[in-house]
Amino acid sequence: MPTYFISDLHLSEDRPDIIRAFLDFMQQQASQADALYILGDLFxxxxxxxxxxxxxxxVEQAIKILTDSGVACYFIHGNRDFMVGKAYAKRCGMQLLEEEELVELYGKKVLILHxxxxxxxxxxxxxxRAVTQKRWLRKLFLLLPLFVRQRIANKIRSKSKQANTSKSLGIMDVNQQAVEQRFADYPIDYMIHGHTHRPKIHSLGQAQGQTKYRVVLGDWYQQMSVLKIEPDGxxxxxxxxxxKLELAQ
Structure with a gap:
Protein backbone atom coordinates (compact mmCIF):
# COMPACT_ATOMS: atom_id res chain seq x y z
CA MET A 1 0.00 0.00 0.00
CA PRO A 2 1.17 3.58 -0.64
CA THR A 3 2.14 6.39 1.69
CA TYR A 4 0.44 9.77 1.20
CA PHE A 5 1.66 13.31 1.88
CA ILE A 6 -0.50 16.44 1.99
CA SER A 7 0.01 20.01 3.20
CA ASP A 8 -1.40 23.54 2.96
CA LEU A 9 -5.08 22.67 3.04
CA HIS A 10 -5.78 25.78 5.17
CA LEU A 11 -9.07 24.32 6.38
CA SER A 12 -11.58 26.86 7.66
CA GLU A 13 -15.32 27.35 7.88
CA ASP A 14 -15.02 29.81 4.96
CA ARG A 15 -14.28 26.96 2.55
CA PRO A 16 -16.66 24.05 3.18
CA ASP A 17 -15.73 22.66 -0.25
CA ILE A 18 -12.14 22.09 0.88
CA ILE A 19 -13.32 20.45 4.10
CA ARG A 20 -15.49 18.12 2.02
CA ALA A 21 -12.56 17.34 -0.28
CA PHE A 22 -10.39 16.49 2.73
CA LEU A 23 -13.04 14.21 4.22
CA ASP A 24 -13.46 12.46 0.86
CA PHE A 25 -9.69 12.00 0.58
CA MET A 26 -9.53 10.49 4.05
CA GLN A 27 -12.30 8.00 3.27
CA GLN A 28 -11.32 7.07 -0.28
CA GLN A 29 -7.52 7.30 -0.44
CA ALA A 30 -5.90 7.67 2.97
CA SER A 31 -7.89 4.71 4.31
CA GLN A 32 -6.05 2.48 1.81
CA ALA A 33 -2.56 3.69 2.79
CA ASP A 34 0.33 2.50 4.91
CA ALA A 35 0.54 5.98 6.44
CA LEU A 36 -0.48 9.60 6.00
CA TYR A 37 1.90 12.51 6.58
CA ILE A 38 0.47 16.01 7.02
CA LEU A 39 3.25 18.57 6.49
CA GLY A 40 1.66 21.61 8.10
CA ASP A 41 -1.00 24.24 7.48
CA LEU A 42 -3.78 21.70 7.71
CA PHE A 43 -5.75 24.55 9.27
CA VAL A 59 -10.99 16.90 11.18
CA GLU A 60 -10.48 15.22 14.54
CA GLN A 61 -13.15 12.63 13.78
CA ALA A 62 -11.79 11.94 10.29
CA ILE A 63 -8.22 11.40 11.51
CA LYS A 64 -9.40 9.30 14.47
CA ILE A 65 -11.35 7.00 12.17
CA LEU A 66 -8.22 6.65 10.03
CA THR A 67 -5.84 5.90 12.90
CA ASP A 68 -8.33 3.55 14.59
CA SER A 69 -8.37 1.55 11.35
CA GLY A 70 -4.61 1.00 11.64
CA VAL A 71 -3.30 3.70 9.29
CA ALA A 72 -0.58 5.77 10.98
CA CYS A 73 -0.91 9.56 10.77
CA TYR A 74 2.00 11.96 11.32
CA PHE A 75 1.87 15.73 11.63
CA ILE A 76 4.50 18.46 11.20
CA HIS A 77 3.48 21.95 12.25
CA GLY A 78 3.08 24.67 9.64
CA ASN A 79 3.28 28.43 10.01
CA ARG A 80 -0.53 28.62 10.38
CA ASP A 81 -1.13 25.74 12.80
CA PHE A 82 2.04 25.70 14.91
CA MET A 83 -0.13 25.73 18.05
CA VAL A 84 -1.58 22.26 17.43
CA GLY A 85 -0.69 20.48 20.66
CA LYS A 86 -0.41 17.07 22.25
CA ALA A 87 -4.02 17.08 23.47
CA TYR A 88 -5.51 17.46 19.99
CA ALA A 89 -3.00 15.02 18.52
CA LYS A 90 -3.93 12.45 21.14
CA ARG A 91 -7.65 12.85 20.42
CA CYS A 92 -6.90 12.28 16.73
CA GLY A 93 -4.53 9.41 17.35
CA MET A 94 -1.82 11.09 15.29
CA GLN A 95 1.86 11.57 16.13
CA LEU A 96 3.50 15.00 16.24
CA LEU A 97 6.92 15.16 14.57
CA GLU A 98 9.81 17.60 14.83
CA GLU A 99 9.92 20.55 12.41
CA GLU A 100 12.50 18.64 10.37
CA GLU A 101 12.20 14.86 10.48
CA LEU A 102 14.33 12.17 8.85
CA VAL A 103 12.27 9.12 7.84
CA GLU A 104 12.86 6.00 5.77
CA LEU A 105 10.32 5.21 3.06
CA TYR A 106 10.62 2.02 1.04
CA GLY A 107 14.39 1.90 1.50
CA LYS A 108 15.01 5.60 0.84
CA LYS A 109 16.08 8.20 3.41
CA VAL A 110 13.81 11.24 3.21
CA LEU A 111 13.82 14.61 4.97
CA ILE A 112 10.32 15.97 5.57
CA LEU A 113 9.44 19.47 6.75
CA HIS A 114 6.81 22.16 6.27
CA ARG A 129 8.67 33.02 13.07
CA ALA A 130 11.43 33.40 15.65
CA VAL A 131 9.00 35.24 17.92
CA THR A 132 6.22 32.68 17.56
CA GLN A 133 8.62 29.85 18.42
CA LYS A 134 9.15 31.21 21.94
CA ARG A 135 7.56 28.76 24.39
CA TRP A 136 6.79 31.36 27.02
CA LEU A 137 4.85 33.42 24.48
CA ARG A 138 2.84 30.41 23.36
CA LYS A 139 1.95 29.55 26.95
CA LEU A 140 0.88 33.15 27.57
CA PHE A 141 -1.27 33.12 24.42
CA LEU A 142 -3.05 29.94 25.53
CA LEU A 143 -3.95 31.54 28.86
CA LEU A 144 -6.07 34.13 27.06
CA PRO A 145 -9.82 33.54 26.62
CA LEU A 146 -10.71 31.75 23.40
CA PHE A 147 -12.51 34.77 21.90
CA VAL A 148 -9.46 36.98 22.51
CA ARG A 149 -7.20 34.46 20.81
CA GLN A 150 -9.58 34.41 17.86
CA ARG A 151 -9.38 38.21 17.51
CA ILE A 152 -5.59 38.11 17.65
CA ALA A 153 -5.54 35.35 15.03
CA ASN A 154 -7.78 37.37 12.70
CA LYS A 155 -5.49 40.41 13.01
CA ILE A 156 -2.39 38.33 12.30
CA ARG A 157 -4.03 36.77 9.22
CA SER A 158 -5.02 40.20 7.92
CA LYS A 159 -1.52 41.63 8.40
CA SER A 160 0.04 38.57 6.80
CA LYS A 161 -2.10 38.92 3.67
CA GLN A 162 -1.22 42.61 3.38
CA ALA A 163 2.50 41.91 3.83
CA ASN A 164 2.54 39.15 1.21
CA THR A 165 1.00 41.38 -1.45
CA SER A 166 4.09 43.58 -1.34
CA LYS A 167 6.62 40.74 -1.49
CA SER A 168 8.06 39.28 -4.67
CA LEU A 169 7.45 35.62 -5.45
CA GLY A 170 11.21 35.02 -5.32
CA ILE A 171 11.48 36.22 -1.73
CA MET A 172 8.68 33.90 -0.62
CA ASP A 173 10.22 30.87 -2.34
CA VAL A 174 12.95 28.64 -0.88
CA ASN A 175 16.55 29.74 -0.79
CA GLN A 176 18.74 27.41 -2.87
CA GLN A 177 21.61 27.55 -0.38
CA ALA A 178 19.24 26.57 2.42
CA VAL A 179 18.13 23.56 0.38
CA GLU A 180 21.70 22.54 -0.43
CA GLN A 181 22.62 22.88 3.24
CA ARG A 182 19.93 20.36 4.23
CA PHE A 183 21.34 17.85 1.76
CA ALA A 184 24.78 18.45 3.25
CA ASP A 185 23.49 18.05 6.80
CA TYR A 186 21.43 14.89 6.26
CA PRO A 187 22.26 11.61 4.45
CA ILE A 188 19.09 11.73 2.35
CA ASP A 189 17.92 10.61 -1.07
CA TYR A 190 15.25 13.29 -1.37
CA MET A 191 13.33 15.97 0.50
CA ILE A 192 9.59 16.66 0.76
CA HIS A 193 8.02 19.95 1.85
CA GLY A 194 5.10 22.28 1.27
CA HIS A 195 4.52 25.95 2.25
CA THR A 196 5.37 27.64 -1.07
CA HIS A 197 2.28 26.31 -2.94
CA ARG A 198 4.49 25.53 -5.95
CA PRO A 199 4.12 21.79 -6.61
CA LYS A 200 6.99 20.27 -8.54
CA ILE A 201 9.60 17.52 -8.47
CA HIS A 202 12.99 19.24 -8.67
CA SER A 203 16.13 17.39 -9.72
CA LEU A 204 19.13 18.77 -7.83
CA GLY A 205 21.93 16.99 -9.65
CA GLN A 206 24.02 14.08 -8.51
CA ALA A 207 25.88 13.40 -5.27
CA GLN A 208 27.85 10.21 -4.72
CA GLY A 209 26.54 8.81 -7.98
CA GLN A 210 22.85 9.35 -7.18
CA THR A 211 20.45 12.05 -8.31
CA LYS A 212 18.92 14.00 -5.45
CA TYR A 213 15.37 15.38 -5.53
CA ARG A 214 13.23 18.01 -3.81
CA VAL A 215 9.51 17.33 -3.93
CA VAL A 216 7.22 20.32 -3.28
CA LEU A 217 3.58 19.82 -2.35
CA GLY A 218 0.92 22.23 -3.56
CA ASP A 219 -1.98 23.78 -1.70
CA TRP A 220 -5.61 22.64 -1.76
CA TYR A 221 -7.39 25.95 -2.33
CA GLN A 222 -6.44 25.90 -6.00
CA GLN A 223 -4.43 22.74 -6.68
CA MET A 224 -5.75 19.81 -4.58
CA SER A 225 -2.21 18.51 -4.35
CA VAL A 226 -1.40 15.00 -3.10
CA LEU A 227 1.88 13.10 -3.10
CA LYS A 228 1.65 9.31 -3.36
CA ILE A 229 4.75 7.24 -2.67
CA GLU A 230 5.12 3.54 -3.47
CA PRO A 231 8.13 1.19 -3.45
CA ASP A 232 8.98 1.88 -7.11
CA GLY A 233 8.48 5.64 -7.16
CA LYS A 244 5.83 10.93 -11.73
CA LEU A 245 9.30 9.91 -10.63
CA GLU A 246 10.71 6.40 -10.67
CA LEU A 247 13.22 5.71 -7.91
CA ALA A 248 16.08 3.27 -8.51
CA GLN A 249 16.21 0.53 -5.92
Whole structure:
Protein backbone atom coordinates (compact mmCIF):
# COMPACT_ATOMS: atom_id res chain seq x y z
CA MET A 1 0.00 0.00 0.00
CA PRO A 2 1.17 3.58 -0.64
CA THR A 3 2.14 6.39 1.69
CA TYR A 4 0.44 9.77 1.20
CA PHE A 5 1.66 13.31 1.88
CA ILE A 6 -0.50 16.44 1.99
CA SER A 7 0.01 20.01 3.20
CA ASP A 8 -1.40 23.54 2.96
CA LEU A 9 -5.08 22.67 3.04
CA HIS A 10 -5.78 25.78 5.17
CA LEU A 11 -9.07 24.32 6.38
CA SER A 12 -11.58 26.86 7.66
CA GLU A 13 -15.32 27.35 7.88
CA ASP A 14 -15.02 29.81 4.96
CA ARG A 15 -14.28 26.96 2.55
CA PRO A 16 -16.66 24.05 3.18
CA ASP A 17 -15.73 22.66 -0.25
CA ILE A 18 -12.14 22.09 0.88
CA ILE A 19 -13.32 20.45 4.10
CA ARG A 20 -15.49 18.12 2.02
CA ALA A 21 -12.56 17.34 -0.28
CA PHE A 22 -10.39 16.49 2.73
CA LEU A 23 -13.04 14.21 4.22
CA ASP A 24 -13.46 12.46 0.86
CA PHE A 25 -9.69 12.00 0.58
CA MET A 26 -9.53 10.49 4.05
CA GLN A 27 -12.30 8.00 3.27
CA GLN A 28 -11.32 7.07 -0.28
CA GLN A 29 -7.52 7.30 -0.44
CA ALA A 30 -5.90 7.67 2.97
CA SER A 31 -7.89 4.71 4.31
CA GLN A 32 -6.05 2.48 1.81
CA ALA A 33 -2.56 3.69 2.79
CA ASP A 34 0.33 2.50 4.91
CA ALA A 35 0.54 5.98 6.44
CA LEU A 36 -0.48 9.60 6.00
CA TYR A 37 1.90 12.51 6.58
CA ILE A 38 0.47 16.01 7.02
CA LEU A 39 3.25 18.57 6.49
CA GLY A 40 1.66 21.61 8.10
CA ASP A 41 -1.00 24.24 7.48
CA LEU A 42 -3.78 21.70 7.71
CA PHE A 43 -5.75 24.55 9.27
CA UNK A 44 -5.91 28.19 8.24
CA UNK A 45 -5.17 29.06 11.86
CA UNK A 46 -5.06 27.17 15.15
CA UNK A 47 -5.71 29.02 18.39
CA UNK A 48 -5.45 26.13 20.84
CA UNK A 49 -6.48 22.54 21.46
CA UNK A 50 -9.56 23.79 23.29
CA UNK A 51 -10.95 25.09 19.97
CA UNK A 52 -14.43 23.56 19.66
CA UNK A 53 -15.30 24.74 16.16
CA UNK A 54 -17.06 22.39 13.78
CA UNK A 55 -13.98 22.32 11.53
CA UNK A 56 -11.70 21.17 14.36
CA UNK A 57 -14.19 18.47 15.34
CA UNK A 58 -14.73 17.21 11.78
CA VAL A 59 -10.99 16.90 11.18
CA GLU A 60 -10.48 15.22 14.54
CA GLN A 61 -13.15 12.63 13.78
CA ALA A 62 -11.79 11.94 10.29
CA ILE A 63 -8.22 11.40 11.51
CA LYS A 64 -9.40 9.30 14.47
CA ILE A 65 -11.35 7.00 12.17
CA LEU A 66 -8.22 6.65 10.03
CA THR A 67 -5.84 5.90 12.90
CA ASP A 68 -8.33 3.55 14.59
CA SER A 69 -8.37 1.55 11.35
CA GLY A 70 -4.61 1.00 11.64
CA VAL A 71 -3.30 3.70 9.29
CA ALA A 72 -0.58 5.77 10.98
CA CYS A 73 -0.91 9.56 10.77
CA TYR A 74 2.00 11.96 11.32
CA PHE A 75 1.87 15.73 11.63
CA ILE A 76 4.50 18.46 11.20
CA HIS A 77 3.48 21.95 12.25
CA GLY A 78 3.08 24.67 9.64
CA ASN A 79 3.28 28.43 10.01
CA ARG A 80 -0.53 28.62 10.38
CA ASP A 81 -1.13 25.74 12.80
CA PHE A 82 2.04 25.70 14.91
CA MET A 83 -0.13 25.73 18.05
CA VAL A 84 -1.58 22.26 17.43
CA GLY A 85 -0.69 20.48 20.66
CA LYS A 86 -0.41 17.07 22.25
CA ALA A 87 -4.02 17.08 23.47
CA TYR A 88 -5.51 17.46 19.99
CA ALA A 89 -3.00 15.02 18.52
CA LYS A 90 -3.93 12.45 21.14
CA ARG A 91 -7.65 12.85 20.42
CA CYS A 92 -6.90 12.28 16.73
CA GLY A 93 -4.53 9.41 17.35
CA MET A 94 -1.82 11.09 15.29
CA GLN A 95 1.86 11.57 16.13
CA LEU A 96 3.50 15.00 16.24
CA LEU A 97 6.92 15.16 14.57
CA GLU A 98 9.81 17.60 14.83
CA GLU A 99 9.92 20.55 12.41
CA GLU A 100 12.50 18.64 10.37
CA GLU A 101 12.20 14.86 10.48
CA LEU A 102 14.33 12.17 8.85
CA VAL A 103 12.27 9.12 7.84
CA GLU A 104 12.86 6.00 5.77
CA LEU A 105 10.32 5.21 3.06
CA TYR A 106 10.62 2.02 1.04
CA GLY A 107 14.39 1.90 1.50
CA LYS A 108 15.01 5.60 0.84
CA LYS A 109 16.08 8.20 3.41
CA VAL A 110 13.81 11.24 3.21
CA LEU A 111 13.82 14.61 4.97
CA ILE A 112 10.32 15.97 5.57
CA LEU A 113 9.44 19.47 6.75
CA HIS A 114 6.81 22.16 6.27
CA UNK A 115 9.21 24.28 4.22
CA UNK A 116 9.02 27.74 5.74
CA UNK A 117 12.47 27.37 7.33
CA UNK A 118 13.91 27.16 3.80
CA UNK A 119 12.54 30.60 2.84
CA UNK A 120 15.44 32.50 4.37
CA UNK A 121 15.24 35.41 1.90
CA UNK A 122 11.98 36.47 3.54
CA UNK A 123 13.66 38.19 6.48
CA UNK A 124 10.46 39.71 7.83
CA UNK A 125 8.75 36.34 8.01
CA UNK A 126 11.77 34.66 9.63
CA UNK A 127 11.80 37.35 12.32
CA UNK A 128 8.08 36.77 12.94
CA ARG A 129 8.67 33.02 13.07
CA ALA A 130 11.43 33.40 15.65
CA VAL A 131 9.00 35.24 17.92
CA THR A 132 6.22 32.68 17.56
CA GLN A 133 8.62 29.85 18.42
CA LYS A 134 9.15 31.21 21.94
CA ARG A 135 7.56 28.76 24.39
CA TRP A 136 6.79 31.36 27.02
CA LEU A 137 4.85 33.42 24.48
CA ARG A 138 2.84 30.41 23.36
CA LYS A 139 1.95 29.55 26.95
CA LEU A 140 0.88 33.15 27.57
CA PHE A 141 -1.27 33.12 24.42
CA LEU A 142 -3.05 29.94 25.53
CA LEU A 143 -3.95 31.54 28.86
CA LEU A 144 -6.07 34.13 27.06
CA PRO A 145 -9.82 33.54 26.62
CA LEU A 146 -10.71 31.75 23.40
CA PHE A 147 -12.51 34.77 21.90
CA VAL A 148 -9.46 36.98 22.51
CA ARG A 149 -7.20 34.46 20.81
CA GLN A 150 -9.58 34.41 17.86
CA ARG A 151 -9.38 38.21 17.51
CA ILE A 152 -5.59 38.11 17.65
CA ALA A 153 -5.54 35.35 15.03
CA ASN A 154 -7.78 37.37 12.70
CA LYS A 155 -5.49 40.41 13.01
CA ILE A 156 -2.39 38.33 12.30
CA ARG A 157 -4.03 36.77 9.22
CA SER A 158 -5.02 40.20 7.92
CA LYS A 159 -1.52 41.63 8.40
CA SER A 160 0.04 38.57 6.80
CA LYS A 161 -2.10 38.92 3.67
CA GLN A 162 -1.22 42.61 3.38
CA ALA A 163 2.50 41.91 3.83
CA ASN A 164 2.54 39.15 1.21
CA THR A 165 1.00 41.38 -1.45
CA SER A 166 4.09 43.58 -1.34
CA LYS A 167 6.62 40.74 -1.49
CA SER A 168 8.06 39.28 -4.67
CA LEU A 169 7.45 35.62 -5.45
CA GLY A 170 11.21 35.02 -5.32
CA ILE A 171 11.48 36.22 -1.73
CA MET A 172 8.68 33.90 -0.62
CA ASP A 173 10.22 30.87 -2.34
CA VAL A 174 12.95 28.64 -0.88
CA ASN A 175 16.55 29.74 -0.79
CA GLN A 176 18.74 27.41 -2.87
CA GLN A 177 21.61 27.55 -0.38
CA ALA A 178 19.24 26.57 2.42
CA VAL A 179 18.13 23.56 0.38
CA GLU A 180 21.70 22.54 -0.43
CA GLN A 181 22.62 22.88 3.24
CA ARG A 182 19.93 20.36 4.23
CA PHE A 183 21.34 17.85 1.76
CA ALA A 184 24.78 18.45 3.25
CA ASP A 185 23.49 18.05 6.80
CA TYR A 186 21.43 14.89 6.26
CA PRO A 187 22.26 11.61 4.45
CA ILE A 188 19.09 11.73 2.35
CA ASP A 189 17.92 10.61 -1.07
CA TYR A 190 15.25 13.29 -1.37
CA MET A 191 13.33 15.97 0.50
CA ILE A 192 9.59 16.66 0.76
CA HIS A 193 8.02 19.95 1.85
CA GLY A 194 5.10 22.28 1.27
CA HIS A 195 4.52 25.95 2.25
CA THR A 196 5.37 27.64 -1.07
CA HIS A 197 2.28 26.31 -2.94
CA ARG A 198 4.49 25.53 -5.95
CA PRO A 199 4.12 21.79 -6.61
CA LYS A 200 6.99 20.27 -8.54
CA ILE A 201 9.60 17.52 -8.47
CA HIS A 202 12.99 19.24 -8.67
CA SER A 203 16.13 17.39 -9.72
CA LEU A 204 19.13 18.77 -7.83
CA GLY A 205 21.93 16.99 -9.65
CA GLN A 206 24.02 14.08 -8.51
CA ALA A 207 25.88 13.40 -5.27
CA GLN A 208 27.85 10.21 -4.72
CA GLY A 209 26.54 8.81 -7.98
CA GLN A 210 22.85 9.35 -7.18
CA THR A 211 20.45 12.05 -8.31
CA LYS A 212 18.92 14.00 -5.45
CA TYR A 213 15.37 15.38 -5.53
CA ARG A 214 13.23 18.01 -3.81
CA VAL A 215 9.51 17.33 -3.93
CA VAL A 216 7.22 20.32 -3.28
CA LEU A 217 3.58 19.82 -2.35
CA GLY A 218 0.92 22.23 -3.56
CA ASP A 219 -1.98 23.78 -1.70
CA TRP A 220 -5.61 22.64 -1.76
CA TYR A 221 -7.39 25.95 -2.33
CA GLN A 222 -6.44 25.90 -6.00
CA GLN A 223 -4.43 22.74 -6.68
CA MET A 224 -5.75 19.81 -4.58
CA SER A 225 -2.21 18.51 -4.35
CA VAL A 226 -1.40 15.00 -3.10
CA LEU A 227 1.88 13.10 -3.10
CA LYS A 228 1.65 9.31 -3.36
CA ILE A 229 4.75 7.24 -2.67
CA GLU A 230 5.12 3.54 -3.47
CA PRO A 231 8.13 1.19 -3.45
CA ASP A 232 8.98 1.88 -7.11
CA GLY A 233 8.48 5.64 -7.16
CA UNK A 234 6.25 8.57 -6.46
CA UNK A 235 3.54 10.62 -8.14
CA UNK A 236 2.62 14.23 -7.39
CA UNK A 237 -0.83 15.46 -8.38
CA UNK A 238 -1.81 19.13 -8.62
CA UNK A 239 -4.11 21.14 -10.86
CA UNK A 240 -5.47 17.85 -12.27
CA UNK A 241 -2.00 17.03 -13.59
CA UNK A 242 0.29 14.19 -12.54
CA UNK A 243 4.08 14.24 -12.29
CA LYS A 244 5.83 10.93 -11.73
CA LEU A 245 9.30 9.91 -10.63
CA GLU A 246 10.71 6.40 -10.67
CA LEU A 247 13.22 5.71 -7.91
CA ALA A 248 16.08 3.27 -8.51
CA GLN A 249 16.21 0.53 -5.92
Missing amino acids: EFWIGDDDKTAVAKQ GDTLCTDDVGYQEY LSLSANHQLE
